[in-house]
Amino acid sequence: MKKISSKDQALIAAYLLNPGQRNYEVGDSGSWARLARQLEEKKLMRIFQEIELPLMQVLKNMEGRGIKLDLAWLIDLSKKLGKRIDQLIKQIHKLAGIEFNISSPKQLQEVLFEKLRIPTENLRKNKKSGGVSTAAGELEKMRGLHPIIELIFEYRELTKLKSTYVDPLPELVSKSDHRLHTSYSQTVAATGRLSSSNPNLQNIPIRSDLGNQVRKAFIAEKGNILLSLDYSQIELRIAASLSGDLEMIKIFQHGQDFHSATAARIFGVKEADVTPSQRRDAKTINFSILYGVSAFGLSERSDMQRAEAAEYIKKYYEAFHQLKAYIASLIQLVHKDGLMTNPLGRIRYFPDIHSSNFAIRSAAERQAVNMSIQSLAADIMKMAMIEIEKEIPEANMLLSVHDELVFEVKKDKAGKYAKLIKKIMESVYKLKVPIEADAKIGENWAEMSAIGARLPGRQGSASGGENTKS
DNA sequence: AACCTCACG
DNA sequence: ACGTACGTGAGGTTC
Numbered sequence: 188m189k190k191i192s193s194k195d196q197a198l199i200a201a202y203l204l205n206p207g208q209r210n211y212e213v214g215d216s217g218s219w220a221r222l223a224r225q226l227e228e229k230k231l232m233r234i235f236q237e238i239e240l241p242l243m244q245v246l247k248n249m250e251g252r253g254i255k256l257d258l259a260w261l262i263d264l265s266k267k268l269g270k271r272i273d274q275l276i277k278q279i280h281k282l283a284g285i286e287f288n289i290s291s292p293k294q295l296q297e298v299l300f301e302k303l304r305i306p307t308e309n310l311r312k313n314k315k316s317g318g319v320s321t322a323a324g325e326l327e328k329m330r331g332l333h334p335i336i337e338l339i340f341e342y343r344e345l346t347k348l349k350s351t352y353v354d355p356l357p358e359l360v361s362k363s364d365h366r367l368h369t370s371y372s373q374t375v376a377a378t379g380r381l382s383s384s385n386p387n388l389q390n391i392p393i394r395s396d397l398g399n400q401v402r403k404a405f406i407a408e409k410g411n412i413l414l415s416l417d418y419s420q421i422e423l424r425i426a427a428s429l430s431g432d433l434e435m436i437k438i439f440q441h442g443q444d445f446h447s448a449t450a451a452r453i454f455g456v457k458e459a460d461v462t463p464s465q466r467r468d469a470k471t472i473n474f475s476i477l478y479g480v481s482a483f484g485l486s487e488r489s490d491m492q493r494a495e496a497a498e499y500i501k502k503y504y505e506a507f508h509q510l511k512a513y514i515a516s517l518i519q520l521v522h523k524d525g526l527m528t529n530p531l532g533r534i535r536y537f538p539d540i541h542s543s544n545f546a547i548r549s550a551a552e553r554q555a556v557n558m559s560i561q562s563l564a565a566d567i568m569k570m571a572m573i574e575i576e577k578e579i580p581e582a583n584m585l586l587s588v589h590d591e592l593v594f595e596v597k598k599d600k601a602g603k604y605a606k607l608i609k610k611i612m613e614s615v616y617k618l619k620v621p622i623e624a625d626a627k628i629g630e631n632w633a634e635m636s637a638i639g640a641r642l643p644g645r646q647g648s649a650s651g652g653e654n655t656k657s
Numbered sequence: 658a659a660c661c662t663c664a665c666g
Numbered sequence: 667a668c669g670t671a672c673g674t675g676a677g678g679t680t681c
Contacts, residue, residue: 291679292661315660322662347663350677378673380666387675390665398664422666422672478671488671545668557672561666565673589666589673 191243197222198374199239203231206535207377230532238531238569239373245576245584246371246381253366254388254585254595257404257631258357264400268349275342282335289342295321298335305332324487344397352392352401359386371587378558379533379565381587389588391632405632412598412628414582415635416608417591419623420445421564422477428618429530429559430513434506439620446470452506453499472499477560479514479553514556521555529562564590567622570615575608582608593632601628605639 194213200222201211213222226232280286283302287294296318299305309328311320319325323343329336360367369388371381383389391405392398407413423445427435438448443458450469451458461469471489480488482497491499504511521527526536535558539551568590575592576584582604586593592612596604605626612624629635 288679290662290677293680313661318661320661343663347677351664351675355677375675376673380673382674384675387665390663390675392664394665417666475671478673480671481669484670546670549669550671553671554673561673564666591666 191247193219195243196240199243200226200235202374203235203239203533204229206374206379206533209375211374229534231534234531234533234566238566238573241573242373242569245572246373248576248580249584249587250368250370252583252585252595253361253364253368254593255365255406255408256356256360256367257406258360261353261357261401261404264404265349265353268345268353272342272345272349275338275345279335279338279342282333282338289339290346292321293318295339299329299333303333303335305329344395348392348397348401356386356404369586376565377535377554379529379562379569380589381565381569383587388586393633399633402633403631406630407595410598411595412601412630413632413635414594414596414601414605414608414626414628415591415632416594416605416612416624416626418564418568418612419625421567421590421622422560423473424618424620424622425560425563425567426477426510426513427620429563430507430510431619432507432509432513435510436620442621446473449473449503449506453502455502468499472503476500476503476510477557479556517556517559518552521552527555527558529559529566531563531566533562533566535562567616568592571612574611574615578611579604579607602638609639 197213197219198211200219201213204222204225223232226235276289279289283298285298285302287298289295292313299321300307300319307319310325311322312318313320321339323340326336326340356367367386367388369383370385371383373381375382381389392401405413423435424439426432427439434452435445438445444466446466446469447458447461449472450456450461450465453469453472454461454465456465468489468491472485475485475488480500482493482500485491485496485500486493489496517527521537521540525538525540526534528534535555537551537555539547540555542548542551568587572584572587572592575582581596583595584592585595592608594604594608605628609624609626613622616622625637626639627635627637
Protein backbone atom coordinates (compact mmCIF):
# COMPACT_ATOMS: atom_id res chain seq x y z
CA MET A 188 0.00 0.00 0.00
CA LYS A 189 1.26 3.44 -0.94
CA LYS A 190 2.31 5.77 1.83
CA ILE A 191 0.92 9.23 2.20
CA SER A 192 3.56 11.64 1.00
CA SER A 193 4.33 15.18 2.07
CA LYS A 194 3.59 16.18 -1.50
CA ASP A 195 0.01 14.93 -1.07
CA GLN A 196 -0.23 17.06 2.03
CA ALA A 197 1.04 20.13 0.22
CA LEU A 198 -1.48 19.49 -2.53
CA ILE A 199 -4.31 19.51 -0.01
CA ALA A 200 -3.00 22.69 1.54
CA ALA A 201 -2.97 24.39 -1.87
CA TYR A 202 -6.47 23.10 -2.53
CA LEU A 203 -7.84 24.47 0.73
CA LEU A 204 -6.26 27.85 0.01
CA ASN A 205 -8.03 28.10 -3.33
CA PRO A 206 -10.25 25.18 -4.31
CA GLY A 207 -11.60 25.10 -7.82
CA GLN A 208 -8.36 25.43 -9.70
CA ARG A 209 -7.54 22.06 -11.14
CA ASN A 210 -3.76 22.17 -11.08
CA TYR A 211 -2.01 23.19 -7.95
CA GLU A 212 1.59 24.33 -8.17
CA VAL A 213 3.40 22.73 -5.28
CA GLY A 214 7.09 23.44 -5.09
CA ASP A 215 9.49 20.70 -4.00
CA SER A 216 11.30 22.30 -1.13
CA GLY A 217 10.92 25.24 1.16
CA SER A 218 7.33 25.78 0.08
CA TRP A 219 5.75 24.02 3.03
CA ALA A 220 6.53 26.88 5.41
CA ARG A 221 4.80 29.28 3.03
CA LEU A 222 1.73 27.04 2.68
CA ALA A 223 1.50 26.61 6.44
CA ARG A 224 1.66 30.36 6.94
CA GLN A 225 -1.12 30.88 4.41
CA LEU A 226 -3.27 28.20 6.06
CA GLU A 227 -2.85 30.03 9.34
CA GLU A 228 -3.65 33.40 7.81
CA LYS A 229 -6.83 32.13 6.23
CA LYS A 230 -7.85 30.16 9.33
CA LEU A 231 -7.73 26.91 7.41
CA MET A 232 -5.31 25.05 9.67
CA ARG A 233 -8.06 23.33 11.64
CA ILE A 234 -9.80 21.95 8.57
CA PHE A 235 -6.42 20.87 7.30
CA GLN A 236 -5.31 19.09 10.45
CA GLU A 237 -8.59 17.82 11.83
CA ILE A 238 -10.43 16.92 8.63
CA GLU A 239 -8.36 16.63 5.46
CA LEU A 240 -5.22 15.01 6.89
CA PRO A 241 -6.97 12.29 8.91
CA LEU A 242 -9.28 11.71 5.96
CA MET A 243 -6.37 10.79 3.70
CA GLN A 244 -5.77 7.52 5.53
CA VAL A 245 -9.51 6.76 5.64
CA LEU A 246 -9.70 7.12 1.86
CA LYS A 247 -6.61 4.97 1.35
CA ASN A 248 -8.22 2.25 3.48
CA MET A 249 -11.46 2.37 1.47
CA GLU A 250 -9.61 2.28 -1.84
CA GLY A 251 -7.62 -0.70 -0.63
CA ARG A 252 -10.68 -2.67 0.49
CA GLY A 253 -12.53 -2.42 -2.83
CA ILE A 254 -15.97 -3.93 -3.37
CA LYS A 255 -17.05 -7.30 -4.73
CA LEU A 256 -18.75 -7.51 -8.15
CA ASP A 257 -21.04 -10.25 -9.45
CA LEU A 258 -19.18 -10.84 -12.70
CA ALA A 259 -21.48 -13.56 -14.04
CA TRP A 260 -24.44 -11.25 -13.56
CA LEU A 261 -22.80 -8.41 -15.48
CA ILE A 262 -21.64 -10.62 -18.35
CA ASP A 263 -25.15 -12.01 -18.73
CA LEU A 264 -26.60 -8.50 -18.58
CA SER A 265 -24.18 -7.36 -21.27
CA LYS A 266 -25.39 -10.10 -23.63
CA LYS A 267 -29.04 -9.19 -23.05
CA LEU A 268 -28.37 -5.50 -23.60
CA GLY A 269 -26.37 -6.24 -26.74
CA LYS A 270 -29.22 -8.23 -28.27
CA ARG A 271 -31.81 -5.57 -27.52
CA ILE A 272 -29.54 -2.79 -28.82
CA ASP A 273 -29.14 -4.67 -32.12
CA GLN A 274 -32.93 -4.86 -32.46
CA LEU A 275 -33.29 -1.17 -31.70
CA ILE A 276 -30.68 -0.18 -34.26
CA LYS A 277 -32.54 -2.12 -36.99
CA GLN A 278 -35.92 -0.62 -36.04
CA ILE A 279 -34.56 2.93 -35.85
CA HIS A 280 -32.83 2.65 -39.21
CA LYS A 281 -36.01 1.26 -40.76
CA LEU A 282 -38.14 4.11 -39.39
CA ALA A 283 -35.55 6.64 -40.53
CA GLY A 284 -35.29 5.08 -43.96
CA ILE A 285 -31.53 5.33 -43.75
CA GLU A 286 -28.64 3.65 -41.92
CA PHE A 287 -26.85 6.10 -39.67
CA ASN A 288 -24.90 6.26 -36.39
CA ILE A 289 -27.56 6.84 -33.73
CA SER A 290 -24.84 7.72 -31.21
CA SER A 291 -23.80 10.70 -33.31
CA PRO A 292 -25.80 13.76 -32.28
CA LYS A 293 -24.90 15.35 -35.60
CA GLN A 294 -26.27 12.49 -37.70
CA LEU A 295 -29.29 12.15 -35.41
CA GLN A 296 -30.08 15.85 -35.89
CA GLU A 297 -30.08 15.37 -39.65
CA VAL A 298 -32.45 12.42 -39.43
CA LEU A 299 -34.88 13.99 -36.94
CA PHE A 300 -35.02 17.55 -38.18
CA GLU A 301 -34.25 17.32 -41.90
CA LYS A 302 -35.30 13.87 -43.04
CA LEU A 303 -38.28 13.40 -40.69
CA ARG A 304 -39.06 17.12 -40.43
CA ILE A 305 -39.75 17.17 -36.71
CA PRO A 306 -40.43 20.82 -35.81
CA THR A 307 -37.58 22.51 -33.93
CA GLU A 308 -38.98 25.83 -32.77
CA ASN A 309 -39.46 24.75 -29.12
CA LEU A 310 -36.11 23.08 -28.93
CA ARG A 311 -32.95 24.30 -27.29
CA LYS A 312 -29.82 24.98 -29.28
CA ASN A 313 -26.49 23.48 -28.32
CA LYS A 314 -24.24 25.87 -26.48
CA LYS A 315 -21.16 25.85 -28.68
CA SER A 316 -22.06 24.38 -32.05
CA GLY A 317 -25.47 26.06 -32.34
CA GLY A 318 -27.11 22.87 -33.64
CA VAL A 319 -30.50 21.72 -32.40
CA SER A 320 -30.07 19.73 -29.19
CA THR A 321 -31.10 16.08 -29.07
CA ALA A 322 -30.62 15.81 -25.29
CA ALA A 323 -33.22 13.84 -23.33
CA GLY A 324 -35.05 16.98 -22.18
CA GLU A 325 -35.56 18.03 -25.81
CA LEU A 326 -36.49 14.53 -27.00
CA GLU A 327 -39.12 14.61 -24.24
CA LYS A 328 -40.82 17.50 -26.06
CA MET A 329 -40.92 15.41 -29.25
CA ARG A 330 -42.64 12.45 -27.62
CA GLY A 331 -45.68 11.42 -29.64
CA LEU A 332 -44.58 13.35 -32.72
CA HIS A 333 -42.88 10.31 -34.22
CA PRO A 334 -42.52 6.65 -33.14
CA ILE A 335 -38.73 6.86 -33.60
CA ILE A 336 -38.39 9.06 -30.49
CA GLU A 337 -39.40 6.30 -28.08
CA LEU A 338 -36.84 3.96 -29.63
CA ILE A 339 -34.10 6.56 -29.34
CA PHE A 340 -34.83 6.94 -25.64
CA GLU A 341 -34.42 3.22 -25.17
CA TYR A 342 -31.31 3.09 -27.36
CA ARG A 343 -29.70 5.90 -25.36
CA GLU A 344 -30.48 4.29 -21.99
CA LEU A 345 -29.21 0.85 -22.99
CA THR A 346 -26.02 1.99 -24.73
CA LYS A 347 -25.20 4.30 -21.82
CA LEU A 348 -25.52 1.50 -19.28
CA LYS A 349 -23.63 -1.01 -21.40
CA SER A 350 -20.73 1.18 -22.45
CA THR A 351 -20.26 3.08 -19.19
CA TYR A 352 -20.89 0.36 -16.59
CA VAL A 353 -21.75 -3.17 -17.68
CA ASP A 354 -18.79 -3.70 -20.02
CA PRO A 355 -16.00 -1.63 -18.39
CA LEU A 356 -16.52 -2.57 -14.72
CA PRO A 357 -15.59 -6.28 -15.00
CA GLU A 358 -12.39 -5.25 -16.80
CA LEU A 359 -11.39 -3.11 -13.83
CA VAL A 360 -11.69 -5.85 -11.23
CA SER A 361 -8.32 -6.46 -9.59
CA LYS A 362 -6.53 -9.66 -10.58
CA SER A 363 -5.04 -10.03 -7.10
CA ASP A 364 -8.12 -9.76 -4.88
CA HIS A 365 -10.95 -9.96 -7.43
CA ARG A 366 -12.49 -6.76 -6.15
CA LEU A 367 -13.19 -3.37 -7.70
CA HIS A 368 -11.11 -0.45 -6.39
CA THR A 369 -12.01 3.18 -7.04
CA SER A 370 -9.80 6.22 -6.43
CA TYR A 371 -11.05 9.09 -4.35
CA SER A 372 -9.87 12.61 -4.92
CA GLN A 373 -9.81 15.05 -2.08
CA THR A 374 -8.69 18.06 -4.12
CA VAL A 375 -11.04 18.32 -7.08
CA ALA A 376 -14.48 19.54 -6.02
CA ALA A 377 -14.72 23.28 -5.42
CA THR A 378 -17.18 22.71 -2.56
CA GLY A 379 -15.06 20.29 -0.54
CA ARG A 380 -16.87 17.20 -1.73
CA LEU A 381 -14.97 14.06 -2.63
CA SER A 382 -14.86 12.75 -6.15
CA SER A 383 -14.43 9.19 -7.36
CA SER A 384 -12.80 7.93 -10.55
CA ASN A 385 -11.34 4.90 -12.35
CA PRO A 386 -14.05 3.80 -11.95
CA ASN A 387 -16.42 6.47 -10.67
CA LEU A 388 -18.48 4.64 -8.03
CA GLN A 389 -20.41 7.78 -7.11
CA ASN A 390 -22.60 7.60 -10.21
CA ILE A 391 -23.71 3.97 -10.30
CA PRO A 392 -27.27 3.89 -11.73
CA ILE A 393 -30.26 3.80 -9.40
CA ARG A 394 -33.05 5.89 -10.95
CA SER A 395 -34.31 3.46 -13.59
CA ASP A 396 -35.31 -0.22 -13.34
CA LEU A 397 -32.61 -1.19 -15.79
CA GLY A 398 -30.10 0.95 -13.93
CA ASN A 399 -30.89 -1.00 -10.81
CA GLN A 400 -29.94 -4.19 -12.67
CA VAL A 401 -26.44 -2.73 -12.89
CA ARG A 402 -26.45 -1.81 -9.23
CA LYS A 403 -27.38 -5.39 -8.33
CA ALA A 404 -23.88 -6.41 -9.39
CA PHE A 405 -22.38 -4.76 -6.29
CA ILE A 406 -22.45 -7.50 -3.66
CA ALA A 407 -21.00 -8.59 -0.34
CA GLU A 408 -18.51 -11.39 0.28
CA LYS A 409 -20.00 -14.71 1.47
CA GLY A 410 -21.14 -14.53 5.07
CA ASN A 411 -21.23 -10.72 4.84
CA ILE A 412 -23.87 -8.19 3.90
CA LEU A 413 -23.83 -4.64 2.57
CA LEU A 414 -24.85 -2.00 5.09
CA SER A 415 -25.73 1.46 3.81
CA LEU A 416 -26.48 4.57 5.81
CA ASP A 417 -27.57 7.78 4.19
CA TYR A 418 -28.17 11.22 5.59
CA SER A 419 -31.81 12.20 5.27
CA GLN A 420 -32.22 15.56 3.51
CA ILE A 421 -28.97 16.83 4.94
CA GLU A 422 -28.73 19.91 2.71
CA LEU A 423 -32.25 21.07 3.57
CA ARG A 424 -31.51 20.58 7.25
CA ILE A 425 -28.37 22.67 6.84
CA ALA A 426 -30.35 25.36 5.03
CA ALA A 427 -32.86 25.39 7.88
CA SER A 428 -30.11 25.62 10.46
CA LEU A 429 -27.93 28.25 8.80
CA SER A 430 -30.86 30.46 7.90
CA GLY A 431 -32.48 29.98 11.29
CA ASP A 432 -35.81 29.77 9.47
CA LEU A 433 -38.26 28.96 12.24
CA GLU A 434 -40.81 27.32 9.97
CA MET A 435 -38.25 24.96 8.44
CA ILE A 436 -36.78 24.22 11.85
CA LYS A 437 -40.21 23.42 13.25
CA ILE A 438 -40.90 20.91 10.48
CA PHE A 439 -37.63 19.09 11.08
CA GLN A 440 -37.96 19.17 14.86
CA HIS A 441 -41.39 17.58 14.61
CA GLY A 442 -39.91 14.82 12.45
CA GLN A 443 -42.32 15.62 9.64
CA ASP A 444 -41.80 14.63 6.02
CA PHE A 445 -40.26 17.83 4.71
CA HIS A 446 -41.42 17.49 1.10
CA SER A 447 -45.02 16.88 2.18
CA ALA A 448 -44.86 19.75 4.62
CA THR A 449 -43.54 21.98 1.82
CA ALA A 450 -46.29 20.81 -0.53
CA ALA A 451 -48.95 21.63 2.05
CA ARG A 452 -47.64 25.20 2.27
CA ILE A 453 -47.14 25.76 -1.45
CA PHE A 454 -50.44 24.29 -2.56
CA GLY A 455 -52.45 25.50 0.40
CA VAL A 456 -53.74 22.10 1.50
CA LYS A 457 -53.59 20.10 4.71
CA GLU A 458 -50.55 17.89 4.95
CA ALA A 459 -52.73 14.78 5.07
CA ASP A 460 -54.31 15.80 1.76
CA VAL A 461 -51.06 16.24 -0.17
CA THR A 462 -51.16 14.12 -3.32
CA PRO A 463 -48.13 12.15 -4.55
CA SER A 464 -47.85 14.52 -7.50
CA GLN A 465 -47.88 17.56 -5.22
CA ARG A 466 -45.22 15.99 -3.04
CA ARG A 467 -43.10 15.28 -6.11
CA ASP A 468 -43.37 18.90 -7.27
CA ALA A 469 -42.51 20.13 -3.78
CA LYS A 470 -39.47 17.88 -3.73
CA THR A 471 -38.33 19.33 -7.06
CA ILE A 472 -38.79 22.85 -5.72
CA ASN A 473 -36.91 22.06 -2.52
CA PHE A 474 -33.87 21.01 -4.51
CA SER A 475 -34.24 23.88 -6.94
CA ILE A 476 -34.12 26.42 -4.16
CA LEU A 477 -30.73 25.11 -3.04
CA TYR A 478 -29.46 25.67 -6.58
CA GLY A 479 -30.99 29.14 -6.94
CA VAL A 480 -33.29 28.24 -9.80
CA SER A 481 -35.47 30.68 -11.75
CA ALA A 482 -39.12 30.12 -12.62
CA PHE A 483 -38.08 29.45 -16.19
CA GLY A 484 -35.49 26.89 -15.14
CA LEU A 485 -37.95 25.18 -12.84
CA SER A 486 -40.63 24.96 -15.53
CA GLU A 487 -38.02 23.52 -17.94
CA ARG A 488 -37.21 20.73 -15.51
CA SER A 489 -40.69 19.84 -14.34
CA ASP A 490 -44.19 19.53 -15.69
CA MET A 491 -45.02 22.97 -14.25
CA GLN A 492 -45.86 25.88 -16.48
CA ARG A 493 -43.66 28.93 -16.10
CA ALA A 494 -46.34 31.00 -14.37
CA GLU A 495 -47.16 28.11 -12.08
CA ALA A 496 -43.51 27.70 -11.19
CA ALA A 497 -43.21 31.41 -10.42
CA GLU A 498 -46.23 31.24 -8.14
CA TYR A 499 -44.91 28.22 -6.26
CA ILE A 500 -41.53 29.85 -5.73
CA LYS A 501 -43.30 32.93 -4.38
CA LYS A 502 -45.42 30.79 -2.06
CA TYR A 503 -42.32 28.92 -1.00
CA TYR A 504 -40.55 32.07 0.12
CA GLU A 505 -43.68 33.31 1.86
CA ALA A 506 -43.71 30.12 3.91
CA PHE A 507 -39.96 30.22 4.55
CA HIS A 508 -39.29 33.95 4.57
CA GLN A 509 -36.19 33.74 6.76
CA LEU A 510 -34.63 31.38 4.26
CA LYS A 511 -35.23 33.98 1.58
CA ALA A 512 -33.60 36.69 3.67
CA TYR A 513 -30.66 34.41 4.42
CA ILE A 514 -30.03 33.68 0.74
CA ALA A 515 -30.17 37.42 0.01
CA SER A 516 -27.64 38.05 2.77
CA LEU A 517 -25.29 35.43 1.32
CA ILE A 518 -25.43 37.12 -2.07
CA GLN A 519 -24.69 40.47 -0.47
CA LEU A 520 -21.75 38.93 1.38
CA VAL A 521 -20.16 37.34 -1.68
CA HIS A 522 -20.43 40.66 -3.54
CA LYS A 523 -18.65 42.39 -0.67
CA ASP A 524 -15.89 39.82 -0.04
CA GLY A 525 -15.53 37.98 -3.33
CA LEU A 526 -15.48 34.73 -1.35
CA MET A 527 -17.70 32.48 0.73
CA THR A 528 -16.82 30.49 3.83
CA ASN A 529 -18.77 27.78 5.60
CA PRO A 530 -19.10 27.56 9.40
CA LEU A 531 -15.91 25.49 9.60
CA GLY A 532 -13.97 28.08 7.64
CA ARG A 533 -13.73 26.26 4.30
CA ILE A 534 -13.27 28.90 1.60
CA ARG A 535 -14.25 29.25 -2.03
CA TYR A 536 -13.44 32.30 -4.13
CA PHE A 537 -15.80 33.83 -6.67
CA PRO A 538 -13.87 36.15 -8.98
CA ASP A 539 -16.80 36.12 -11.43
CA ILE A 540 -19.01 37.89 -8.89
CA HIS A 541 -17.72 41.20 -10.24
CA SER A 542 -18.44 40.37 -13.86
CA SER A 543 -20.43 42.90 -15.85
CA ASN A 544 -22.05 39.97 -17.67
CA PHE A 545 -25.40 39.18 -16.04
CA ALA A 546 -25.30 35.45 -16.77
CA ILE A 547 -21.79 35.00 -15.42
CA ARG A 548 -22.45 37.12 -12.33
CA SER A 549 -25.71 35.30 -11.57
CA ALA A 550 -24.00 31.95 -11.92
CA ALA A 551 -21.41 33.04 -9.34
CA GLU A 552 -24.20 34.09 -6.97
CA ARG A 553 -25.90 30.69 -7.25
CA GLN A 554 -22.59 28.90 -6.76
CA ALA A 555 -21.87 30.94 -3.64
CA VAL A 556 -25.27 30.20 -2.12
CA ASN A 557 -24.99 26.52 -2.93
CA MET A 558 -21.39 26.31 -1.70
CA SER A 559 -22.30 27.49 1.78
CA ILE A 560 -24.72 24.57 2.09
CA GLN A 561 -23.11 21.81 0.05
CA SER A 562 -19.69 22.36 1.63
CA LEU A 563 -21.00 21.95 5.16
CA ALA A 564 -22.73 18.72 4.15
CA ALA A 565 -19.39 17.56 2.72
CA ASP A 566 -17.55 18.42 5.93
CA ILE A 567 -20.12 16.69 8.13
CA MET A 568 -19.72 13.55 6.02
CA LYS A 569 -15.92 13.76 6.19
CA MET A 570 -15.98 14.14 9.98
CA ALA A 571 -18.32 11.16 10.28
CA MET A 572 -16.05 9.02 8.08
CA ILE A 573 -13.00 9.83 10.20
CA GLU A 574 -14.81 9.02 13.42
CA ILE A 575 -16.34 5.79 12.09
CA GLU A 576 -13.02 4.53 10.73
CA LYS A 577 -11.35 5.33 14.03
CA GLU A 578 -14.00 3.73 16.25
CA ILE A 579 -15.27 0.86 14.07
CA PRO A 580 -12.66 -0.11 11.46
CA GLU A 581 -14.08 -3.65 11.40
CA ALA A 582 -17.25 -2.29 9.77
CA ASN A 583 -15.23 -2.10 6.53
CA MET A 584 -16.25 1.23 5.05
CA LEU A 585 -16.23 0.70 1.28
CA LEU A 586 -17.91 3.61 -0.46
CA SER A 587 -18.73 7.26 0.16
CA VAL A 588 -21.37 8.74 -2.13
CA HIS A 589 -21.85 12.31 -0.87
CA ASP A 590 -24.63 11.58 1.64
CA GLU A 591 -24.34 7.81 1.78
CA LEU A 592 -21.77 5.40 3.24
CA VAL A 593 -21.63 1.73 2.28
CA PHE A 594 -20.06 -0.91 4.54
CA GLU A 595 -19.45 -4.64 4.26
CA VAL A 596 -20.11 -6.36 7.57
CA LYS A 597 -20.52 -9.84 9.00
CA LYS A 598 -24.18 -10.74 8.58
CA ASP A 599 -24.87 -11.32 12.26
CA LYS A 600 -23.26 -8.02 13.23
CA ALA A 601 -25.15 -5.74 10.82
CA GLY A 602 -27.67 -4.50 13.37
CA LYS A 603 -24.99 -3.69 15.90
CA TYR A 604 -22.83 -1.75 13.44
CA ALA A 605 -25.83 0.06 11.98
CA LYS A 606 -26.65 1.40 15.40
CA LEU A 607 -23.11 2.49 16.19
CA ILE A 608 -22.55 4.14 12.80
CA LYS A 609 -25.92 5.88 12.86
CA LYS A 610 -25.06 7.38 16.22
CA ILE A 611 -21.79 8.78 14.95
CA MET A 612 -23.28 10.16 11.73
CA GLU A 613 -26.05 11.92 13.61
CA SER A 614 -23.94 13.42 16.35
CA VAL A 615 -20.64 14.37 14.70
CA TYR A 616 -21.87 17.93 14.13
CA LYS A 617 -24.61 19.93 15.81
CA LEU A 618 -27.26 21.80 13.82
CA LYS A 619 -30.32 23.67 15.02
CA VAL A 620 -32.32 20.68 13.75
CA PRO A 621 -31.76 16.97 14.24
CA ILE A 622 -29.49 15.23 11.75
CA GLU A 623 -30.89 11.84 10.73
CA ALA A 624 -29.28 8.88 8.99
CA ASP A 625 -31.28 5.90 7.70
CA ALA A 626 -29.77 2.42 7.69
CA LYS A 627 -30.44 -0.33 5.16
CA ILE A 628 -28.98 -3.77 4.53
CA GLY A 629 -28.97 -6.04 1.51
CA GLU A 630 -27.27 -8.84 -0.37
CA ASN A 631 -26.59 -6.29 -3.10
CA TRP A 632 -26.56 -2.49 -3.49
CA ALA A 633 -29.90 -2.43 -5.32
CA GLU A 634 -32.10 -4.49 -3.05
CA MET A 635 -31.80 -3.03 0.40
CA SER A 636 -34.32 -2.96 3.24
CA ALA A 637 -34.54 -0.58 6.13
CA ILE A 638 -33.28 -1.62 9.53
CA GLY A 639 -33.08 0.08 12.91
CA ALA A 640 -35.48 2.40 14.66
CA ARG A 641 -37.92 3.69 12.08
CA LEU A 642 -41.41 5.05 12.39
CA PRO A 643 -43.66 2.16 11.41
CA GLY A 644 -45.71 2.52 8.24
CA ARG A 645 -43.95 5.37 6.51
CA GLN A 646 -40.56 4.55 5.20
CA GLY A 647 -39.48 4.79 1.60
CA SER A 648 -39.70 1.70 -0.58
CA ALA A 649 -36.47 0.15 -1.73
CA SER A 650 -36.94 1.11 -5.35
CA GLY A 651 -37.41 4.69 -6.50
CA GLY A 652 -40.79 6.01 -7.51
CA GLU A 653 -40.71 9.43 -5.96
CA ASN A 654 -37.89 10.74 -8.06
CA THR A 655 -37.88 14.20 -9.50
CA LYS A 656 -37.99 14.46 -13.23
CA SER A 657 -34.47 14.12 -14.57
C1' DA B 658 -9.14 18.11 -27.46
C1' DA B 659 -13.67 19.91 -27.90
C1' DC B 660 -18.32 18.84 -27.90
C1' DC B 661 -22.51 16.50 -26.63
C1' DT B 662 -24.80 13.58 -23.76
C1' DC B 663 -25.89 11.38 -19.39
C1' DA B 664 -24.91 8.60 -14.90
C1' DC B 665 -25.03 10.09 -9.70
C1' DG B 666 -25.85 13.25 -5.07
C1' DA C 667 -34.42 43.06 -19.97
C1' DC C 668 -31.06 40.16 -18.98
C1' DG C 669 -30.82 34.25 -19.47
C1' DT C 670 -32.11 30.53 -17.43
C1' DA C 671 -30.15 24.99 -11.36
C1' DC C 672 -25.29 23.29 -7.64
C1' DG C 673 -21.32 19.60 -7.65
C1' DT C 674 -18.87 15.70 -10.20
C1' DG C 675 -16.65 11.64 -14.14
C1' DA C 676 -16.99 9.14 -18.42
C1' DG C 677 -18.15 7.43 -23.13
C1' DG C 678 -18.76 8.27 -28.11
C1' DT C 679 -18.18 11.32 -32.03
C1' DT C 680 -15.96 14.76 -34.52
C1' DC C 681 -12.16 17.71 -35.83
